[in-house]
Amino acid sequence: MSNYFSPFVLPFLIGVIALITICIIKYIRWYKQFNRVQKTLLLKNILSWKFLSAIWETVWEALFHRKVFKRNFLLGYMHSSIALGWFLLILVGAVETELAVNGPKPFWTGIFYRYFIHDPQAFKHAAFFAHLMDFILLYVLSGVILAYIKSIYSRLFGMKKTSKHVVFDRFTKFSLWLIFPLRLLSESFTATLYNNGGFLTQGLGDMINYTVADVLEIPAWTLYSFALGTFFVAMPFSRYMHIFTEVILIFLRKWGLSENEQVSGFTMYELSACSRCGICIDNCPLYKDLQLQGVQSIYFLRDLRYKRPKEEIADNCLMCNRCMAECPVGLDLMTIRRQMRNKKELDTDSNYKYIDNLQAFNSIGRVVYFAGCMSHLTPGIVDAMLNIFDKVNQKYWFMDKDKTICCGRPLWQQGFSIQASELRRKNTQLIKQSGANMLVTSCPICYQSFKKEYNLPIQVMHHTEYIHGLIKSGQLKVRKDDLKVVYHDPCELGRGCGIYQAPRQILKSITTLLKTKNEKDKSLCCGYNLGNTVISLEQQTKIRNAAMDSLLSKHPDLIVTACPMCKKAFKRATDCNVKDIAELVKENMIL
Amino acid sequence: MTNFGFKISNTRVIHLDECKMELVRKLYKEEPSFKRCISCGACAATCSARQFTDFNIRKLHTLFRRAQYEGVQQALKACMLCGKCTLVCPRGVNLRSLIIHMRKILFEANKK
Ligand code: SF4
Ligand code: SF4
Numbered sequence: 001m002s003n004y005f006s007p008f009v010l011p012f013l014i015g016v017i018a019l020i021t022i023c024i025i026k027y028i029r030w031y032k033q034f035n036r037v038q039k040t041l042l043l044k045n046i047l048s049w050k051f052l053s054a055i056w057e058t059v060w061e062a063l064f065h066r067k068v069f070k071r072n073f074l075l076g077y078m079h080s081s082i083a084l085g086w087f088l089l090i091l092v093g094a095v096e097t098e099l100a101v102n103g104p105k106p107f108w109t110g111i112f113y114r115y116f117i118h119d120p121q122a123f124k125h126a127a128f129f130a131h132l133m134d135f136i137l138l139y140v141l142s143g144v145i146l147a148y149i150k151s152i153y154s155r156l157f158g159m160k161k162t163s164k165h166v167v168f169d170r171f172t173k174f175s176l177w178l179i180f181p182l183r184l185l186s187e188s189f190t191a192t193l194y195n196n197g198g199f200l201t202q203g204l205g206d207m208i209n210y211t212v213a214d215v216l217e218i219p220a221w222t223l224y225s226f227a228l229g230t231f232f233v234a235m236p237f238s239r240y241m242h243i244f245t246e247v248i249l250i251f252l253r254k255w256g257l258s259e260n261e262q263v264s265g266f267t268m269y270e271l272s273a274c275s276r277c278g279i280c281i282d283n284c285p286l287y288k289d290l291q292l293q294g295v296q297s298i299y300f301l302r303d304l305r306y307k308r309p310k311e312e313i314a315d316n317c318l319m320c321n322r323c324m325a326e327c328p329v330g331l332d333l334m335t336i337r338r339q340m341r342n343k344k345e346l347d348t349d350s351n352y353k354y355i356d357n358l359q360a361f362n363s364i365g366r367v368v369y370f371a372g373c374m375s376h377l378t379p380g381i382v383d384a385m386l387n388i389f390d391k392v393n394q395k396y397w398f399m400d401k402d403k404t405i406c407c408g409r410p411l412w413q414q415g416f417s418i419q420a421s422e423l424r425r426k427n428t429q430l431i432k433q434s435g436a437n438m439l440v441t442s443c444p445i446c447y448q449s450f451k452k453e454y455n456l457p458i459q460v461m462h463h464t465e466y467i468h469g470l471i472k473s474g475q476l477k478v479r480k481d482d483l484k485v486v487y488h489d490p491c492e493l494g495r496g497c498g499i500y501q502a503p504r505q506i507l508k509s510i511t512t513l514l515k516t517k518n519e520k521d522k523s524l525c526c527g528y529n530l531g532n533t534v535i536s537l538e539q540q541t542k543i544r545n546a547a548m549d550s551l552l553s554k555h556p557d558l559i560v561t562a563c564p565m566c567k568k569a570f571k572r573a574t575d576c577n578v579k580d581i582a583e584l585v586k587e588n589m590i591l
Numbered sequence: 592m593t594n595f596g597f598k599i600s601n602t603r604v605i606h607l608d609e610c611k612m613e614l615v616r617k618l619y620k621e622e623p624s625f626k627r628c629i630s631c632g633a634c635a636a637t638c639s640a641r642q643f644t645d646f647n648i649r650k651l652h653t654l655f656r657r658a659q660y661e662g663v664q665q666a667l668k669a670c671m672l673c674g675k676c677t678l679v680c681p682r683g684v685n686l687r688s689l690i691i692h693m694r695k696i697l698f699e700a701n702k703k
């Protein structure tokens with residue numbers, strides 16, 4: 001054992017012990033904060049085969065960083081070279097040690113391999129391993145150099161704005177960046193003395209004067225060990241806590257855990273799994289169009305983690321879902337945001353007695369049509385839908401014809417969950433009593449609410465899905481017009497509910513659909529989204545204009561959307577015609 | 592008495608010395624767009640809650656503006672935050688934010 005010990009190992013050793021202890025303490029604390037459902041799920045699934053797919057995802061996402069590659073090659077390379085490279089250094093180092101040394105040896109032998117094992121022919125393929133380790137080190141170093149370049153010039157990596165880190169994070173980053181050059185240096189000094197390096201370290205080692213190497217070898221290894229130790233101690237308190245937490249989160253998700261109405265242990269894991277990569281900044285409309293800083297998910301999560309959230313920041317988000325669609329860690333950013341909007345004492349006994357007397361209409365064999373509050377401000381949409389129902393002889397009950405109970409999502413999004421649940425309860429009761437077998441709604445906000453926040457026993461459809469079904473089955477005959485149109489994906493319908501195909505299929509059968517730059521999950525928010533109560537109308541307008549310019553750049557005859565809110569937003573600002581998809585279908589029905 | 596569909600309101604007196612104007616000032620600070628309100632009533636006309644009851648959002652924010660807070664807090668709880676009022680307001684008043692802030696301010700004031 002003493003063959004493999006030198007005092008310089010101590011900083012590393014202390015760092016590892018501190019790291020493991022702190023992580024275990026934190027993870028146990030968060031585990032205790034799981035609610036009952038989460039704990040049951042965990043115990044139920046922990047021994048299932050799901051861990052295989054979790055391992056697969058860990059390799060792809062936490063090591064290889066596939067999603068980051070998709071965003072930008074150089075950025076992906078940078079992330080994966082440091083993560084995967086470092087992992088390989090440890091793994092291959094361990095194999096190398098195992099081959100070189102028989103019997104028991106301390107676990108750090110692989111980390112300081114070249115210092116402790118001087119024989120370049122320690123085992124059969126020792127030379128190959130020396131080259132391999134050098135190659136991996138080079139791979140990691142290339143990532144560190146890129147990371148350095150990125151902090152100066154992020155545009156090269158497809159990022160207009162890179163994250164602004166707190167001082168402690170920068171300090172930790174610095175110690176991380178130091179680890180690998182110091183390892184190179186130490187190994188080169190040892191290579192000078194014992195000729196046991198690979199192509200890189202030996203090459204460098206041969207250039208170094210023997211006496212210099214003799215004097216500096218131990219100090220270099222000591223510094224290397226210090227850099228490691230510092231990084232390990234700082235890691236659990238810095239953004240680098242994501243390294244382990246991301247992996248645990250992948251497993252938790254595979255075991256079926258997710259965010260809840262309230263903050264739970266799962267939220268704590270999510271907060272620490274954010275790597276503060278900054279990918280969520282560039283495309284946030286609040287940054288892109290308004291240059292607001294500090295409100296994006298990265299900063300919001302950071303403030304939460306360090307327990308200094310500001311109410312205004314929690315409220316200042318459109319809930320457009322764009323950041324969530326881009327986050328490589330797949331964090332449930334919208335739910336965390338909403339949890340923090342909890343209105344607590346404000347969200348108590350509401351004053352909704354007035355909805356109590358509402359009666360359901362006997363709708364057996366009918367569909368329930370729920371236009372949604374906003375659709376009442378765009379009567380064209382409602383009119384089109386009623387026409388379509390009549391056309392296919394579908395009997396309906398227009399549930400919110402003249403007395404509109406809101407679906408509750410606007411309240412819920414702002415953190416009034418108790419009040420929202422009162423509206424949900426009444427709507428659910430009416431829908432159940434009606435005996436209808438399907439609910440069709442024209443508003444993506446209501447749609448998302450009915451789909452996710454309600455637990456309805458009947459099928460729920462947005463009118464795009466419903467109309468698409470009618471056209472596909474031949475019940476609704478349509479003709480093709482000679483317009484060129486662009487389609488705007490509403491946030492709540494697209495990123496919110498994943499409805500991208502139905503509207504496109506409809507449009508293909510009635511008109512000519514032009515491709516646009518910001519399609520599907522890259523769609524731009526119209527700015528009128530109900531998620532944000534902080535920004536002013538002027539700011540909303542700026543966001544809207546950016547979205548509209550992108551649509552108009554194709555010079556369409558018509559902008560088509562599928563949300564009353566988006567329609568209203570665009571209609572106010574352009575001479576170009578704006579229609580809801582239902583209205584266009586109505587015009588193209590064959591009588 | 593015959594109901595003609597209207598009634599004569601009682602005379603109301605606002606004692607300026609007793610008004611807690613600081614709440615109004617706070618509201619203007621939290622939601623500056625409210626300064627633009629011209630009391631046109633479009634918000635109340637379109638209101639979803641108004642279809643059911645005599646809930647009247649223009650009346651409530653007008654009362655607030657006049658520092659007559661009595662009953663406003665409870666009445667505001669009838670709002671469903673649906674956002675129709677915000678969308679129709681010709682002056683670009685951020686009514687949803689205004690409503691939340693009125694509730695917050697009144698809650699804080701009554702707590703003390
Ligand atoms: S929230 Fe996601 S995208 Fe944003 S910094 Fe964190 S990990 Fe990156
Ligand atoms: S949901 Fe939209 S507005 Fe909110 S932080 Fe994400 S990108 Fe920005």
Ligand code: SF4
Binds near residue numbers: 682684
């Ligand atoms: S619609 Fe706007 S301007 Fe008119 S009363 Fe309401 S808040 Fe005031």
Ligand code: SF4
Binds near residue numbers: 641671673687
């Ligand atoms: S948000 Fe409230 S006040 Fe405004 S229209 Fe809806 S229910 Fe009425």
